[in-house]
Amino acid sequence: MNKKRITSKELAKLAGVSSATISRAFSPDSRIGNATRDRILSVAREYGYQPNAIARSLNNQRSRLVALVVNAIGNPCEAEEQQLLVHRLQARQLLPIILCCADHADRLQLMRLASTYQVDHVVVFSDMVSMQDAVDIFHTTKPIIVSFEPLASDSVSSISIDGSAAADEIIAKIVGDGKTRFAYLSGTQSSWIDKLRRKWFADALAKRGLAFEAQAFGDYTYDSGFKEAVMLLHRSKVDAIICGNDVMAIGARDAARRILGKNTPGDIAIVGQDGIAMAAWDCNDLTTLSLDHVAFIDAVVDLIERHDAELDGPHSITMTCSVRWGSTA
Amino acid sequence: MNKKRITSKELAKLAGVSSATISRAFSPDSRIGNATRDRILSVAREYGYQPNAIARSLNNQRSRLVALVVNAIGNPCEAEEQQLLVHRLQARQLLPIILCCADHADRLQLMRLASTYQVDHVVVFSDMVSMQDAVDIFHTTKPIIVSFEPLASDSVSSISIDGSAAADEIIAKIVGDGKTRFAYLSGTQSSWIDKLRRKWFADALAKRGLAFEAQAFGDYTYDSGFKEAVMLLHRSKVDAIICGNDVMAIGARDAARRILGKNTPGDIAIVGQDGIAMAAWDCNDLTTLSLDHVAFIDAVVDLIERHDAELDGPHSITMTCSVRWGSTA
DNA sequence: CCGATTTGTGTAAACGTGTACACAGAGTGA
DNA sequence: TCACTCTGTGTACACGTTTACACAAATCGG
Numbered sequence: 001m002n003k004k005r006i007t008s009k010e011l012a013k014l015a016g017v018s019s020a021t022i023s024r025a026f027s028p029d030s031r032i033g034n035a036t037r038d039r040i041l042s043v044a045r046e047y048g049y050q051p052n053a054i055a056r057s058l059n060n061q062r063s064r065l066v067a068l069v070v071n072a073i074g075n076p077c078e079a080e081e082q083q084l085l086v087h088r089l090q091a092r093q094l095l096p097i098i099l100c101c102a103d104h105a106d107r108l109q110l111m112r113l114a115s116t117y118q119v120d121h122v123v124v125f126s127d128m129v130s131m132q133d134a135v136d137i138f139h140t141t142k143p144i145i146v147s148f149e150p151l152a153s154d155s156v157s158s159i160s161i162d163g164s165a166a167a168d169e170i171i172a173k174i175v176g177d178g179k180t181r182f183a184y185l186s187g188t189q190s191s192w193i194d195k196l197r198r199k200w201f202a203d204a205l206a207k208r209g210l211a212f213e214a215q216a217f218g219d220y221t222y223d224s225g226f227k228e229a230v231m232l233l234h235r236s237k238v239d240a241i242i243c244g245n246d247v248m249a250i251g252a253r254d255a256a257r258r259i260l261g262k263n264t265p266g267d268i269a270i271v272g273q274d275g276i277a278m279a280a281w282d283c284n285d286l287t288t289l290s291l292d293h294v295a296f297i298d299a300v301v302d303l304i305e306r307h308d309a310e311l312d313g314p315h316s317i318t319m320t321c322s323v324r325w326g327s328t329a
Numbered sequence: 330m331n332k333k334r335i336t337s338k339e340l341a342k343l344a345g346v347s348s349a350t351i352s353r354a355f356s357p358d359s360r361i362g363n364a365t366r367d368r369i370l371s372v373a374r375e376y377g378y379q380p381n382a383i384a385r386s387l388n389n390q391r392s393r394l395v396a397l398v399v400n401a402i403g404n405p406c407e408a409e410e411q412q413l414l415v416h417r418l419q420a421r422q423l424l425p426i427i428l429c430c431a432d433h434a435d436r437l438q439l440m441r442l443a444s445t446y447q448v449d450h451v452v453v454f455s456d457m458v459s460m461q462d463a464v465d466i467f468h469t470t471k472p473i474i475v476s477f478e479p480l481a482s483d484s485v486s487s488i489s490i491d492g493s494a495a496a497d498e499i500i501a502k503i504v505g506d507g508k509t510r511f512a513y514l515s516g517t518q519s520s521w522i523d524k525l526r527r528k529w530f531a532d533a534l535a536k537r538g539l540a541f542e543a544q545a546f547g548d549y550t551y552d553s554g555f556k557e558a559v560m561l562l563h564r565s566k567v568d569a570i571i572c573g574n575d576v577m578a579i580g581a582r583d584a585a586r587r588i589l590g591k592n593t594p595g596d597i598a599i600v601g602q603d604g605i606a607m608a609a610w611d612c613n614d615l616t617t618l619s620l621d622h623v624a625f626i627d628a629v630v631d632l633i634e635r636h637d638a639e640l641d642g643p644h645s646i647t648m649t650c651s652v653r654w655g656s657t658a
Numbered sequence: 659c660c661g662a663t664t665t666g667t668g669t670a671a672a673c674g675t676g677t678a679c680a681c682a683g684a685g686t687g688a
Numbered sequence: 689t690c691a692c693t694c695t696g697t698g699t700a701c702a703c704g705t706t707t708a709c710a711c712a713a714a715t716c717g718g
Contacts, residue, residue: 005447005469007704018668023706030707033666048468053445054386055704058673063383065426074412074606076405083403086429090439095426095446097394100415110419116382117424118334139377140334222610254611277403281551282583283612336674347698352676359677362696384674387703 006049015043026051057118066094066304067119069111069134071102071126075220077245077274078125084297085123089304094120101126111137121304127193131156142314144303147193157303157314159296163273163321166289167200168207174269174329175208179240183214183232185225185252187244194244197273200289201242214238218248225251230259239268240329246272246279246288253286253328269329279324287329291321335378344372355380386447395423395633396448398440398463400431400455404549406574406603407454413626414452423449423633430455440466450633456522460485471643473632476522486632486643488625492602492650495618496529497536503598503658504537508569512543512561514554514581516573523573526602529618530571543567547577554580559588568597569658575601575608575617582615582657598658608653616658620650 012019017036024032025040044050057063066089073079086096099114101107107129114122115138122143124134134143135155145158174182182205187194198212205211214236218224225248229241233256241256243249249272256262256270264270265287272279275290299317306315341348346365353361354369373379386392395418402408415425428443430436436458443451444466451472453463463472464484474487503511511534516523527541534540543565547553554577558570562585570585572578578601585591585599593599594616601608604619628646635644 009704019705020669020707021667023704024667027706031664031666036666050441050445051706052387052447052704053442054383054392054447055673056706057383058381058387058675058704059706061673072412073402073415074405074408076403076408079403079405079408083401083429086402086427090429093442095443097424098415098427100412100419112379113382113422114424116379118381118383222606226611250610250612258611277551281579282555282587283579338674348675349677349699350697352674353697356676360694360696365696380676381674384703385676387673387705388675388677390703 005052006047008049008051011040011044011047011049014047015040023051061118063118063120064094065097065117065119066121066123067097067099067111067114067117067138069099069101069107069122069124069126069129071100071128071220073098073100075247076276076278077220077247080276081125081293081297084293085300088297088301092301094304101128108133108137115141121307123300123304127188127191142307144300144307146300154314157307157316159299159303159317159319161291161296161319161321163197163289163291164200164203166321166323168204169323170271170287170289170329171201171204171208174240174271175210177265177269177329179269180210181236181238182210182212182240182242183216183236183238184212185228185232185241185243185248186215186217187220187248189217197244197289198242218244220245220248222247222251222254224248226255228252229255233260233262233268240271241268242271242273244273246274246276246284246286248272249286249288249328250278250284253284264328271329275321275324279326285326285328286324287326288324289321290324291319295319334381335376337378337380340369340373340376340378343376344369352380390447392447392449393423394426394446394448395450395452396426396428396440396443396446396467398428398430398436398451398453398455398458400429400457400549402427402429404576405605405607406549406576409605410454410622410626413622414629417626417630418633421630430457437462437466444470450636452629452633456517456520471636473629473636475629483643486636486645488628488632488646488648490620490625490648490650492526492618492620493529493532495650495652497533498652499600499616499618499658500530500533500537503569503600504539506594506598506658508598509539510565510567511539511541511569511571512545512565512567513541514557514561514570514572514577515544515546516549516577518546526573526618527571547573549574549577551576551580551583553577555584557581558584562589562591562597569600570597571600571602573602575603575605575615577601578615578617578657579607579613582613593657600658604650604653608655614655614657615653616655617653618650619653620648624648 008019008022012022024030025037089096122138122141124145145156147158147160184198216228216232218228229252253270256268262268272286272288275288279286279288337351338348341351353359354366418425451467453474476487476489513527545557545561547557558581582599591597601615601617604617608615608617
């Protein structure tokens with residue numbers, strides 16, 4: 001138990017070869033005799049030898065580690081995409097290091113720590129870190145930013161998201177149903193993602209001579225959606241609430257239903273954003289501005305692969321959202 | 330942009346000292362003059378130098394990486410605990426590597442890959458990997474297994490969970506309400522965790538001269554909870570369903586309500602397990618056998634710290650569950 | 659059968675740190 | 689002033705790989 005790990009030099013002695021040959025036995029295409037390789041692999045199995053990835057990384061200048069900067073893993077709105085990405089990375093023998101930066105005062109400190117590990121790629125999902133910070137800290141790595149606005153830069157690849165058309169569809173339907181008094185329930189105060197999402201809906205309203213009457217700020221959680229909706233509905237007579245994400249929308253719906261006895265979509269329309277699996281659960285059946293998560297992660301993986309092959313400079317991709325129609329709007 | 334990272338030797342030249350002194354400037358307690366340290370840190374900031382953690386790990390035999398073996402991060406039932414743990418690790422300057430092993434054919438391969446990175450600690454949350462496999466693969470690391478049965482071993486620390494008392498409370502209440510025909514909706518076919526959880530409830534039933542009339546197998550997801558509950562309720566006349574986790578319980582409740590028009594707790598009692606935040610949402614208000622997640626993660630962190638300090642041998646901790654009473658049973 | 663190429667292997671030097679050891683100078687007590 | 693400790697720094701090696709280079713043996717074409 002708990003024995004020291006065997007090293008390539010020791011294994012070399014055991015197999016009667018040099019440590020270089022050990023290394024070659026584990027490199028798929030290198031000049032080595034088949035007999036030697038087989039013998040070495042067999043001895044290696046016997047002694048439980050595996051090349052030390054840390055040493056290899058130091059030598060290769062290539063760690064096969066990927067930093068994932070996210071707000072939270074506990075929030076279903078993010079976790080689904082993260083899960084997809086983690087699977088895809090693992091299939092490519094890349095190991096994800098999760099940097100969970102919400103509630104954590106010194107996110108920058110944390111990112112600096114990760115950059116110290118010579119990660120090969122950085123994927124920034126969080127809107128809590130500015131793109132400039134990411135570029136500064138990972139200046140050696142060319143981060144892939146998942147932003148919501150197309151950004152031009154020679155050191156960052158980005159995937160931006162356009163939900164304006166889908167927002168317009170949603171507003172059209174709600175206005176068509178006779179609603180006129182809209183509120184926006186933001187995910188967070190300072191986030192540029194939130195500002196952009198709000199703009200999609202604000203523009204769609206403006207096109208019809210309307211505007212948001214009220215606004216509130218939460219923190220992307222159910223509880224904040226519930227609490228802010230209660231306060232919102234008490235202080236103004238809105239009949240439609242657009243929420244920053246699906247979880248908050250569920251909170252807002254519960255608040256409207258439980259505390260004020262209002263039903264969707266009759267009394268009040270409620271709209272989420274993200275299109276997570278939970279939105280489609282029978283008890284929720286949320287109308288939501290949704291993103292194709294698989295296509296989205298496909299795009300991220302594609303960028304990582306280009307980046308890996310050093311094929312070309314940074315790319316900028318835009319994806320459009322669609323609507324999931326439920327019974328809440 | 331994308332400049333090469335500066336090395337300690339180069340910085341040494343720039344600061345007019347030897348590379349050893351650079352290293353000392355970054356080690357909190359080492360013999361170095363204050364003036365020298367300040368000068369070095371200032372020059373380091375200027376050139377963006379940070380010690381290479383990979384090289385340091387190789388030298389130290391200590392990577393500060395922690396492997397987290399989990400089933401899924403997308404499933405809220407696990408994500409909450411994972412999130413807590415990730416925060417606690419980060420606060421200790423430990424970086425988590427997530428190994429997501431559900432849906433992934435070769436989990437062992439994945440674990441072997443991670444072990445190659447000389448992780449300092451391993452936390453196994455997943456019931457999909459056998460403890461023996463974990464010990465074999467991470468024989469150099471002493472994994473911390475989060476099991477549900479107390480296990481004796483000199484190479485593994487473990488935290489086990491006992492929900493028998495809480496299960497008894499729940500069954501007492503349901504039986505007291507006049508229900509007699511119970512079904513168990515398993516999370517997964519082969520999991521020993523699932524078997525143990527089921528046993529808690531089976532024992533509580535047996536004490537009252539009852540037994541499970543029916544059983545079904547899902548995969549811990551909402552959809553499987555929904556589908557299996559529909560089939561279960563069609564083929565037998567059960568009036569209480571104990572589910573493998575909270576998400577499945579929500580699915581089962583939706584199925585009962587939507588497809589068969591049955592309400593909880595009147596027509597049918599539904600019980601979850603885990604006690605995730607979502608169980609307390611107004612729209613769910615689930616009765617569930619719940620674990621104190623904070624205390625649980627405290628225990629994990631405590632084990633990691635003992636393990637880090639090499640204080641003593643492996644430990645075995647047992648935690649007891651409590652009941653969250655909702656309106657579904 | 660000989661020169662040219664290919665194949666298989668060993669030697670040695672990197673990769674970027676941390677640290678044991680040596681050592682010079684400063685301080686200290688008698 | 690001297691023997692001694694303490695402080696600050698440099699030198700050199702170890703950590704476990706990969707790989708450029710060298711070289712012997714094997715293969716090959718004519």
